[in-house]
Amino acid sequence: MSRRVAITGLGTVCGFGVGAAELFDALVDGRSCLRPISLFDPAGFDSKLAGEAVESDGSAFSAKGHVPKSYRKAVKVMARDIQLAVAAANAAVQDANLMTRGIDPDADTTYPSLRMGCQIGAGLIASDTAELTDAYVTATADDGSGISYAKWGGVEHGKGMNRLTPLWMLKFLPNMLACHVTILHGTTGPSNTITCAEASGMLSMGESMRVIQRGAADLCFSGGAESKVNVQGFFRMESAGRLAPTGTADEGVDIVRPFDDTATGTILGEGGGIVILEELEQARARGARVYAELAGFASSQSRPGYPDGADDVGMRSAVTRALRDADVTPDDIDAIAPLGQGLLSVDTAEAGALNAVFGERASSLPVISLVPNVGNAMAGIGGLQVAAAAMAIERGVIPNRLHAGEGTMGIGGGSAEGVQPRCVLVLTGSWGGQNAAIVLKNAS
């Protein structure tokens, strides 16, 4: 009989702090963390709000407090994305009540290292613009017209490229999220880094699920993390027409309009969402808390979301196949957790697929929605979505939904009052048209 996959630990980092309870409580309370940006001066951009990650006490986020003392020096070579992943992984391990060498290097670990895998989604991580600028200005052309290749490459000490720390590139290689997590927790099974924008996190979880099903590992760290809250990230996202202009608003909650024809774009958040996936029998045998079973997964490619808008053929296929993979019908689904980022091209495809699959029920199904609360955390959002859905199943509560404007795409009309979800469909479209759908089931 095929092996089943349980979610036994949740680790999230976002604008509500570190830990899935922090995220879920904020969702239940209907809070939003989309506020004026502090990490850089957004004066040059039309979007001036974001959901910046914080510690649970509201102080500035750093991975330093989430790694063993011996590893703190390494935080210096971690871009923000990597720090989010490392902190989320640490929170997930603790939540799952697992012993790894990252928790105690001398203790016996719950699983042998080769039986643990790690699949983590990442984005195009921005190099540290301030650090690069500091080096560029030592290599300007004599006529002041920009960079001089000769000076950039030249071997003069402390100038041009020589001003960069030798490990410079490793601060922003996408695979460094998974690398640091594998090093910290000693996982030597299959390890991967998936880079498909918003779909990265859920694609990683789907792959982890298959890795465990086929017996290549018994446990996987899985999810993703990303921060596009920096000048390069903002420039790319604004160039792609994805960010809502925020004017002089000091809160973003009224600007993000999921599944609404009047939507003007999304707002970015920082996020890391890592879950512990574990073979169900072994999880039960060690007495682990099982939040939910990861029962179904599928992915697909749409016609890309830019420049002409996505279609919903791919998304529909992903949803249908994920339901089949979980051996459930649309009628078994109690709630849906689509991304709904407030970007018409992608939201339309998500709504189109949900309407096609659920028919009239689409408008009455309760929706678990995150982006108006935490922002679009790109590769980090899938982990947050799945963590929130798993919490909803475990606690038997669907959080309140923040929603500016009226849903006009037939999604989001359902009341969450008194609904105790047993089976939740989580899905996302993405910037490049990659789609992922996951079905979570109550495991009891």
Added chain:
Amino acid sequence: MTGPRVVITGMGWVTPLGSDIDSAWSKLVAGERALRPIERFDAKTFATDFASEVPNFDLASFLGEERAARHEKSTINVKFALAAAEQAWRQAGLADGAVDPLRIGMYLGSGEGAPDFERFAKVCIDSYDEEAGALDTGEWGRQAKEQMIGWREIAQEPHSSLVHLAEEFGCRGPVANCMTACAATNQAIGEALELLRYGDADVMLAGGAHSMIHPLGMTGFIRLTAMSTRCDDPASASRPFDATRDGFVMGEGAGMLVLETLDHALARGATPIAEIVGYGSTADAYRITDMHPDGEGPSQAMIQALRMAGINPTEPGPDGRSPIHYICAHGTGTSENDRIETTAIKKAFGPMASKVPISSVKSMLGHLIQTAGVVEAIVCVQAIKTGIAPPTANLNTPDPQLDLDYIPNQARDLRDAGGIDVCLSNSFGFGGQNDTIIIKRYEP
């Protein structure tokens, strides 16, 4: 091995020795080397001023003017990917639309696009606040909007290859792009294999494209001192397994395979070119900069792949010869890789290690970074087709520590010895990912 058999039905590549498989293959067999001073930008003062560039690349010569024009707004790696996919697609006979697009997936290991170095650097320089002695991020946003090109920034996202391939070939099935550095396309092939065995698709495009031959890509590896600095003699600079090796040489390119379940291929009358019979994936979980000296991770990746293929590595094969007829080594030409890969092969193969012919085509092509795996997979297929194992060029000073059969300088014609039926190909990524695949002659 469970699940359906998976075969290759189409192949294409773009390499520094040419983009036609047979002619580039003849050059590899002849020991021709593609390493020369960089032409794409002025690297004269860089500590490494040479690389292995794809010469005279023109996408229109693959797609025709009209189709190529649709992809004008993409970086060179995406154009490489399109050219390689077109070859594979045609060879597989998919051009007539015979297969449901929802059953054709893509699993790529494509890298990020090259940064727009000059504009990016100039914006940074122009946003430097002399008084504060630091970057003014507010000014950066304004300068970026004036000077930088939006699409050129968006196009760097690592999902771009998927976007353009989806546009061109209409694939709508399961999808992912992974970035595990130099292991990426081996991992993409392996995961595509698993996806087909799971039954989630009938056909998968697997491969990827990457170019880090740009100022910041070279900067990153120069700062890490990972590349050869033999600027006075680029052609002989890539010296895998040689005692005088001093680092790898940067290459670029693309490779693409059409993978397909055997039954599906036969049913539609496609010709199986070779079979993928093994895949193994592990992580070192050691350091972000170094491989673990004990070689356990790479060795376990090989052992897993061999186990899947049903091959006992420590005994002669059924034909009385070595259990694997050729190993296409990762063989980067760094002191560390070649030593540890040798250790790992010995660990996996025991007494058989010295019997297996091993070579590194990176001695001739340079290191194609994320593309290395798929290009070397095609090398394995060519070795099976021709019965000839390509040489390790520039291997003139044996390293007393490295005592396996590295096929120095002269290709090995194995036709009289029974040909080449089964090959193993290694790819190891910076940060500790190890991926091995095994390719076998197709037998009905």
